[in-house]
Amino acid sequence: MMSLNRNRPHFLRLLVNLKVKGEREKKVIRGIMSTGNALDEMTQGSNGVGGGVKDVYGEDSATEAQHITPWTVSVASGYTLLRDPHHNKGLAFTEKERDAHYLRGLLPPACLSQELQAKKFLATLRQYEAPLQKYIAMMDLQERNEKLFYKLLIDHVEELLPLVYTPTVGEACQKYGSIFRRPQGLFISLKDKGKILEILKNWPEKNIQVLVVTDGERILGLGDLGCQGMGIPVGKLSLYTALGGVRPSACLPITLDVGTNNEKLLNDEFYIGLKQNRATGKEYAEFVQEFMSAVKQNYGEKILVQFEDFANHNAFELLEKYRKTHLVFNDDIQGTASVVLAGLIASLKPLGGNLADHTFLFLGAGEAGTGIAELIAREMSNKTNAPVEEMRKKIWLVDSKGLVVSSRKESLQSFKLPWAHEAKPVTTLLEAVQVIKPTVLIGTSGKGKTFTKEVVEAMSSINSKPLILALSNPTSQSECTAEEAYTWSKGQAIFASGSPFDPVEYEGHTFVPGQANNAYIFPGFGLGLIMCGAIRVHDDMLLAASEALAAQVTKEHLAKGLIYPPYKDIRNISANIAAKVAEKAYELGLASRLPQPENLVKYAESCMYSPNYRNYR
Ligand SMILES: NC(=O)C1=CN([C@@H]2O[C@H](COP(=O)(O)OP(=O)(O)OC[C@H]3O[C@@H](n4cnc5c(N)ncnc54)[C@H](OP(=O)(O)O)[C@@H]3O)[C@@H](O)[C@H]2O)C=CC1
Ligand SMILES: CC(=O)C(=O)O
Numbered sequence: 001m002m003s004l005n006r007n008r009p010h011f012l013r014l015l016v017n018l019k020v021k022g023e024r025e026k027k028v029i030r031g032i033m034s035t036g037n038a039l040d041e042m043t044q045g046s047n048g049v050g051g052g053v054k055d056v057y058g059e060d061s062a063t064e065a066q067h068i069t070p071w072t073v074s075v076a077s078g079y080t081l082l083r084d085p086h087h088n089k090g091l092a093f094t095e096k097e098r099d100a101h102y103l104r105g106l107l108p109p110a111c112l113s114q115e116l117q118a119k120k121f122l123a124t125l126r127q128y129e130a131p132l133q134k135y136i137a138m139m140d141l142q143e144r145n146e147k148l149f150y151k152l153l154i155d156h157v158e159e160l161l162p163l164v165y166t167p168t169v170g171e172a173c174q175k176y177g178s179i180f181r182r183p184q185g186l187f188i189s190l191k192d193k194g195k196i197l198e199i200l201k202n203w204p205e206k207n208i209q210v211l212v213v214t215d216g217e218r219i220l221g222l223g224d225l226g227c228q229g230m231g232i233p234v235g236k237l238s239l240y241t242a243l244g245g246v247r248p249s250a251c252l253p254i255t256l257d258v259g260t261n262n263e264k265l266l267n268d269e270f271y272i273g274l275k276q277n278r279a280t281g282k283e284y285a286e287f288v289q290e291f292m293s294a295v296k297q298n299y300g301e302k303i304l305v306q307f308e309d310f311a312n313h314n315a316f317e318l319l320e321k322y323r324k325t326h327l328v329f330n331d332d333i334q335g336t337a338s339v340v341l342a343g344l345i346a347s348l349k350p351l352g353g354n355l356a357d358h359t360f361l362f363l364g365a366g367e368a369g370t371g372i373a374e375l376i377a378r379e380m381s382n383k384t385n386a387p388v389e390e391m392r393k394k395i396w397l398v399d400s401k402g403l404v405v406s407s408r409k410e411s412l413q414s415f416k417l418p419w420a421h422e423a424k425p426v427t428t429l430l431e432a433v434q435v436i437k438p439t440v441l442i443g444t445s446g447k448g449k450t451f452t453k454e455v456v457e458a459m460s461s462i463n464s465k466p467l468i469l470a471l472s473n474p475t476s477q478s479e480c481t482a483e484e485a486y487t488w489s490k491g492q493a494i495f496a497s498g499s500p501f502d503p504v505e506y507e508g509h510t511f512v513p514g515q516a517n518n519a520y521i522f523p524g525f526g527l528g529l530i531m532c533g534a535i536r537v538h539d540d541m542l543l544a545a546s547e548a549l550a551a552q553v554t555k556e557h558l559a560k561g562l563i564y565p566p567y568k569d570i571r572n573i574s575a576n577i578a579a580k581v582a583e584k585a586y587e588l589g590l591a592s593r594l595p596q597p598e599n600l601v602k603y604a605e606s607c608m609y610s611p612n613y614r615n616y617r
């Protein structure tokens with residue numbers, strides 16, 4: 001009661017200021033207001049990124065009958081300090097710090113600056129030939145000295161992103177069992193059913209703002225990797241910090257181990273996960289439900305949950321179910337859609353015309369394909385005022401059985417139905433290109449080498465500047481390479497891919513392929529949600545993010561063939577995306593951090609984590 005009374009003016013102001021649109025949002029806000037946690041959260045200092053709950057150890061909310069964890073907090077020094085990755089500075093500890101923190105003798109005598117440490121690490125890293133070796137070295141550094149890891153990743157993002165993220169993270173997941181050293185997140189398995197809340201409390205950090213969760217069933221285009229999929233949440237969250245500025249201690253990677261149907265893993269004596277087939281149906285749904293309830297109970301209403309690399313037979317349902325009750329975001333469906341739409345908006349400058357003048361053909365009608373298709377249709381509908389159903393008719397998808405058409409309706413999964421247009425069945429991509437005559441070809445099949453020479457040539461004979469996006473990851477699964485796209489189209493194609501390719505020389509001209517990857521969106525998108533205390537994700541926020549990203553593409557980028565800005569500017573790009581997402585959340589009455597900061601870009605920048613060492617007293 002005391003806490004409620006103390007917060008009453010803030011609480012009332014919030015109710016008055018919230019511009020709540022529909023009844024559904026009103027119910028949501030009322031629900032949040034009825035929990036003590038939300039009020040507590042809102043009274044936390046106004047500096048930095050908010051979120052988390054005050055009763056961090058759950059002691060106040062536990063009944064006397066419930067067991068609690070006896071957490072203690074102490075100041076790290078000496079040997080413990082050197083082994084604490086958040087605070088360890090290695091040879092960068094100053095003489096004074098070495099005296100004050102009992103470090104004498106535990107380090108060699110040299111004192112190095114962080115810059116010199118970074119230079120030294122990079123020189124060693126560059127000597128390794130195999131990308132996986134470099135990945136392991138980066139992970140070791142992250143576990144040893146977190147600030148140095150992020151300093152390097154931020155300052156050398158273009159060089160290091162392909163190591164901690166696609167494509168190398170794919171290989172790391174395939175070999176996760178043998179490179180696994182220390183757990184970098186929470187593994188929650190079917191064996192933990194009934195105890196998920198307790199397990200969340202085992203994680204040492206309490207003020208979590210974003211968690212990325214996978215069940216490992218569709219890891220990139222590599223299929224079911226079970227528990228080994230953990231590399232993906234770990235990598236995505238590294239990007240949340242490096243690219244989006246969310247502090248590392250606020251990020252939690254989680255793998256839900258519900259078994260695997262990967263026979264190779266099931267027969268591998270060293271497999272680190274549950275050796276049983278995947279749980280399905282009621283068992284799966286109840287397990288995820290327990291997890292989602294525990295997450296909200298432990299971290300409050302404003303914890304951002306990013307679903308990552310679930311198979312499509314679960315992904316759409318989970319998103320549909322939990323978007324009503326939690327702050328959830330499916331990166332593969334929504335983040336990918338937003339990044340591709342941004343690239344399309346940017347490419348309208350060299351291509352001319354409007355989005356609605358184009359015809360789109362996808363190879364792959366799953367999460368990424370239908371997610372992108374729907375956002376494009378919405379954007380075209382917004383811009384033309386035509387019904388979204390009309391706009392969908394400009395978009396065609398091919399799946400493993402051929403063109404998605406109305407005569408296949410009986411056997412199609414529900415997420416494909418909006419795309420089952422009237423047309424004759426066609427079984428190959430080449431035929432589909434010849435019949436549909438698309439201006440834009442997008443690969444989301446997870447199958448490499450599917451944009452053949454004939455397909456690219458057909459696209460080039462129909463269009464003077466065909467837009468070709470090969471989104472599947474990792475590189476081995478890319479529908480075609482950058483070199484293939486440029487040479488087969490005789491330099492006509494505008495090309496971007498999910499995994500990075502080097503620039504290509506073709507007839508004296510250097511083409512620079514862009515990287516159409518959701519990594520451009522989710523870090524800034526998440527930062528925007530967190531910094532405004534958003535309570536739900538709305539599709540209009542995805543459109544806002546796309547426009548913010550497209551606005552960062554300059555004439556100079558386009559002249560090189562790039563439809564995305566370079567990653568070296570990503571923190572600035574993320575701040576702009578975050579600002580637009582937060583602005584949209586305020587407009588929709590879905591932001592709870594009040595008052596709204598005047599300059600949202602500056603506010604986003606001020607919220608960002610810095611990897612520079614701090615001085616210790
Ligand atoms: N660049 C980026 O940011 C992102 C890239 N991706 C990549 O996109 C790929 C697909 O992901 P996602 O959509 O989630 O996967 P899904 O499994 O949901 O969808 C794959 C789709 O591809 C179809 N398909 C498979 N093989 C073929 C083939 N030989 N010919 C035609 N269609 C085929 C499937 O057909 P059917 O339905 O008949 O089985 C399905 O419709 C992955 O490689 C992933 O890494 C994903 C997210 C983001
Ligand atoms: C990039 C990504 O999210 C994927 O390939 O699944």
Ligand SMILES: [Mg+2]
Nearest residue numbers: 308309331332
């Ligand atoms: Mg993914």
